[in-house]
Amino acid sequence: MIGNQPELAELIERFTGRDGVHSTVIPSLHLIRCSNITTPIHTVHEPALCLVAQGSKVVMLEQMSYQYGISNYLVISVDLPISGQVIQASAEAPYLCLRLDIDPNQIFDIMKDSDLHSDKAGEFHRGLYISKTKSTLLDCVVRLVRLLETPQDVSVIAPLVIREILYRILNDEQGNTLKQLAMTGSNSYRIAKVIKQIKQDYDKPLKVEELAKLANMSSSSLHRHFKDVTVMSPLQYQKKLRLQEARRLLLTLSADAADVGFRVGYESPSQFSREYVRLFGLPPISDIKRMRMLPNWQSL
Structure with missing residues (x-):
């Protein structure tokens, strides 16, 4: 484990207490607990950051497999039909994870205010990737979950911490994937519009x-x-x-x-x-x- 990973695991365990996906007073933050290895679960995953505090998981996008655990995080930048399987969990050491939903408008605002830009607007990036978790990102995430202890602070402080989390991801090695999604007119932005239309008219x-x-x-x-x-x-x-x-x-x-x-x-x-x-x-x-x-x- 790195840095304050044990504290993150303890916080998630405390605010879940039982298996399942749990909503929180922070609308975009969900906590996940699972005490056993699962079969593959199919879902359409919306844009989000997923960070594991304990255990590990495999995500399948068609025939491509992505495994992540306590040393890395998963980002999904567009709505994707995937399957996920918890592969390391037990009653004594359950799988503990958080999901932070990502709003492309937040990405756009951060890029605008911080003068971030992508030099590769014509390139296409897969809508799912895994990166190594750095201590600066983990620190932000722990501070966000810690706010659940003081719900009166959430409305003021949570948006600031979420903004910092997204800023850290945008500045990471694979941040261009999210940057392009917020760049009006970029190829990735246009594909995201098509995905939205297909999802709306899927039937x-x-x-x-x-x-x-x-x-x-x-x-x-x-x-x-x-x-x-x-x-x-x-x-x-x-x-x-x-x-x-x-x-x-x-x-x-x-x-x-x-x-x-x-x-x-x-x-x-x-x-x-x-x-x-x-x-x-x-x-x-x-x-x-x-x-x-x-x-x-x-x-x-």
């Missing part, structure tokens, strides 16, 4: 020409650059969104699988079932039965 037919027009790119350029950022094509991305939303609906509603398939945009129940099996390994009903047997499945 509608995908119109690549309209997305290319939105990004001010040709269809072939959009396809290539979209894959640079997300490791998948726009159509593959949409399928992941549809299937993960279908799984969420099946878990939370008493609904027929075919009806859910239609609801998320599939015209054929058989196609929905085939693609569901391809992603999750089991047909919809069997998969939902398996999911509901998992401990704390409501918080997945």
